[in-house]
Amino acid sequence: EELSLQDMCVSVQEGSEDERKHTKLLEAISSLGGRRRMKQTERSEASLQVSEFSVAADGAGEKVELSDLLGTMEKTPGAPNKTKKQLKNLQNRKDTLELPLSKQETEKIQRGVAYKKSSREVSRWESVITQNQKAEQLVFPLRQDPTGHKRMEQVVAGWKARTPLEQEIFSLLHSNSQPIHDPVLTPVEEASIKAMSLEEAKIRRAELQKARALQSYYEAKARRETRSRANCEVQKKAKRRDFLKQFEEMVKTDPDAALEELKRMELSRMQERMTLKHQNSGKWAKAKAIMAKYDHSARKAMQEQLEINKDLTQKLAVPSEDEDEEKNGDEEAGALPDFVNDPEPILDPVNPWMRGKLSKEEPEPEVEASTEAKDEDLEVQQQQEEEEEEEEEEENEEEKLLREFERKRKLREDEDDDLVPVPQEEENQIDEDDKDEEEEEEEEEEAEEVVSEFNSLFNRLMKSNTTPAVPDQNEGEELLDEGLVRVQTMEDLEALRKDRTNEANQEASVPATDTPTAPESASEPPNKKKRRRKEIDLKKVLTKQATVVKVPLAPTVLEEEEEEEEVHTEQAAIIKEAFAGDDVISDFLKDKRKQEEAGRPKVVDLTLPGWGEWGGLGLKPSKNKRRKFRKKVAPPPPRQDKKLPAVIISEKRDASVAAHQVSQLPFPFQNPTQFESCVRTPIGQTWNTQTTVRKLTAPRVVTKMGAIIEPMSREDLVPKQKSNEAKRGAAILLEEKRERGKKKGSGGKRALQQKKKKMQKQKKTKE
């Protein structure tokens, strides 16, 4: 609309411009006359000259209407049809145009949009930047020329075929557009290679388009599906099926949940019996009953409802375990031939060849699955057939409904033309409200239908098949038994019990033997000093029996020359050895004790004599006071040589190494062990192979000498390899869609709820 107006304005402007040009021309001509005339300043009135900006209305005194202006449009042949149409529409519009937003608001909106756009633009770089920050090594310039062979021409400028033979050959090749150079590629091929990226881009775009189209298609479909009743039915069926399947699985995997589900069904049955909702007593039912005489579909609906009622009110035969067992027995009897053919499950994994079978197989679940599958197949087939029929019928119904709606709409429109619109809308609303209510009811009914359907199916299942959970349990018990001796008689049981008691006794006895040791260790601290003395039994340590080494050559220790000397020294040594031994040990012990004492923090005595009591010669501060003012210091950590009697290890801190150590944890590390583990491997050549050293000490940034490092361009953002990923991405998107669709289908009640929500939304939109 705005466009058309602008067009108009332009045309009007053009007219006025022509006039202006014309006056200018006239002036120019008049000025040619030689003497310059003083130009009078003229004042023109708006009434005389029609301005395009304001239409003066003083002449006629009546409103200028759009239709007056547009009257000429019909006559002008050049005006495009489109604008004409637009103008017509404009003419028909009754309501006033909305006031344009205030400047501030528009600016705000613009700013918001601009911010979004620019942030999107900027955030596109984020991944690249983080990647570069993370990268072990960056090689600049980022985009490097592809390595490989280059053609002669690219390297050498100005090479020509000189000899006649060469010339001839080249002319031939040229004429046939054959490859001249070593890399055997025709120009076309080369071009195609170069264009690969574009092609890929195209492909990708096509894929994306396809994906988008598919997406929109799915969306449209989804929308359609939610609307059409037939599809609703189909979905409901599908849901029911899924629900049933799930329940079966649940019975297998999670019997508790299945039980709960059963309870819920029971509850629904009770409700049905209380309310008699699906009996003939309802309002809808009565109406249908009246209609049923004439309308086939109504009759069918009635029947359906009754069936629902029946299903709902039917009592579920909850299988008790006894029954199951019986059934099992029955079934085994009945299904014997099948099982006979199958290999027997081997229960003893320790000895699989006991039953004469080599490999362990698990045929049972397969059989069950197969039978179930058959059942399901049958059911599915039946249901499908039913569905198809129903769909056809429902489509008919739909058509009818649609026709009715259209008719009503037409009527309403007619009324619109005649009447004031306000009451109408109210009516509409009321209508819609009614409809809403109806729909809600329908939904509830649907839910109940699901339950009832399920009930019936379940009953059928119960009749045809045993619940798989119970045999599973049995199997489990058997599995528990396997590998051990099977208890068959009461005597065996007693023996088992005895065994257990024995074991318990043994267990009890083990701690009993242990316990005495524990108190010992616990009672150590009180008589610690005594214990320590015993602990450091150095004599034992030093006189530890030594293995005697036999030497084949008799050591001629005493040589004739030094014989006497040697004898003397030896004797002296022996004497020393005999007497010094004890002394050495006690000295060492003393030394150690001294060290320990030195290492222990001293108690600080802060008592001052004379304060608060008598002081003087021969008077000592009282015990109480001394105790009060004695400051105890926390005990030091245990000495390293605590458990080594013959060793004194210095506890002094070596400050010289500390000067070279790292005293503060560097940035990314959170604890010293992390840092230490990072530092533990040397990177030098002395300890590593050449390649390792090169790898470990590779520089973070490598630049090519002489190459210009340009800022990153937009092309760097989308590397070539990503086309594959893009493909995958599209596929994934589609799959996700599908999955979402599936999710909608699965999970009976939840899906229903979702549906309800959707319906409500639709209502809102309608409102």
Added chain:
Amino acid sequence: MLSGRRRKGYPAEVEKKTCTTKMAESSEVAVERKHVENKKKAPKRYWEETQNATKKVEAEKSSDESKQENTDKEKGKLTHDEWRKKKKERTHGKFISGKTDPFPGDAPIPEERMKKFQRGNKLEVPAGTRLKLRETLTRSEAGSDLAQNQSARYDLLLTEDAGFLEGEEDEDTCTISQEDIAEAVDITSGSKYFNLHLTQFGPYRLDYSRTGRHLLLGGRRGHVTCIEWQTKNLMCEINVMETVQDIKWLHSEAMFAVAQKKWLHIYDSSGVELHCIKKFNDVLRMQFLPYHFLLATASATGFLQYLDVSVGKEVAAIPTRCGRLDVMAQNPYNAVIHLGHPNGTVTLWSPNQKEPLVKMLCHRGGVRSLTVDKTGTYMVTSGLDRKLKVYDIRAFKPLHSFFLPAGASCLSLSQRGLLSAATGDIVQVYRDACGGAPVTKPYMAHRVRGTVWGVGFCPFEDVLGVGHAEGFTSMIVPGSGEPNFDALDMNPYRSTKQRQEWEVKALLEKVQPELISLDPGMLGKVDNATFEQKHKERVEAVGYDPLAHKKFKPRMRKRGRSSAGSVEKRKNKVAHEDQRDVIRKTVGERMEKEKKRKESAKVQLKGGELSVLDRFKKVG
């Protein structure tokens, strides 16, 4: 059957000759004796070696990799190597031609070899770590993994095997005489058994250079000589005309230190006296720490001194207060000096502490000799109580105790862990004396002419040098030397140029003496001392407290304004600056409280109707 050690790459040496002399036939019989090695098995091929193992490893690997793959997928990015690996997996070792790779993937590395190169434990990155930290950790882990893998893989290049000695069925290896061995092995190896008859200048001490090419002999009565012992080339021979207590090569074969009667002297390889260090007097024993360029000396006065030979400075002088120090050894693992004392204790020293790091009681009598193995795991001591004890020096716990008929006077451990012990004039060599079961018989034994004064294994050679009263004996001990040398560290075949280059590099990589401690990995650990402790140490190091408040000293003013009274006043102005704020604050608070209390009291008073008698009520 005997077999000499072999080594590739040295032209003078001939490849191993199988010597089938008189006991050739008896080799099949399995030998029960523990200390004698079984006959060498045929070299295992890689397909034999680890077929089962590889299967297992592969299975594990595949499972691991599948896990890894999943995680990788989750991450959405792959490094190049991973990508390659994945590609390999995808192709399942199939070539384009359709053939399958019989040994897909990288060759598996044996577990033990991996263990050999393991450095510390792997760190598990906990779940909740921040991204940056996680990245650094994973990267460093990957780096150390790579280093470990590569080292383990390259270990394959160490092709040389150690030699061994094997006796006949009922024959003890220790009864085999050196002459027999020398006769049996190839000529070059045989020439390594020789005797030097030097009867004049008394018992000899000896030292091999770190390359194992040069031998230094020091006679008690002043005879000092250095020999290129393999070529028997005499480099220098001098008589210092003094008692020689000990001799030691410095970092290279160009210089050596001699502990003479009074002072420590340093000579070069041609016998020229370079230094006479008078700070080091009465030195009895010396040890050279090659990576620190430190010469540690133990003196008769009980001083343990460290000389930095690269700068010629005394690094530390520690009065040990343990009397005469004539038993000394170094721990090559952490450069800690071990001293043995007459009261049966062994003390461990670093130049950074004035007290022993560890003091352990080892013998009932005095300690006669001690030595520490290359890996820093075992210490072997012998005492006057005629016992030989093996300690686990990492845990300071005794492992074995042997009784030798006439205690060992000299001990030495070889690179491969063979222990030589000299009792009187007999040199015994023990195998597996440190780890494993206790030994009852020596591996080899040899009687020399005089009482043994010093023993030392030659590095990278199967040779044990014995200095005794009558000269020097070089005996062949198969399996004592390390067959594979690290040419970057010590190359026995280096040229002069290479030596010079190595010297420069070694000096550049010199380890500072401050880093010597029991745990050589201390440098890689975070110092978690408290601030107070650090401050205390700083005060000790600097000599004053840098954080202490300076005492206020009022400026001198003229015209009588610096009178005692005014100075005192000025002092009072700034007195207790630090406490003032606190006082002000507390006083202010108190005042506030008081005020409030009074106000509330007033309000209460006003609240009730005032009577005439209210004036007699006490306020507050």
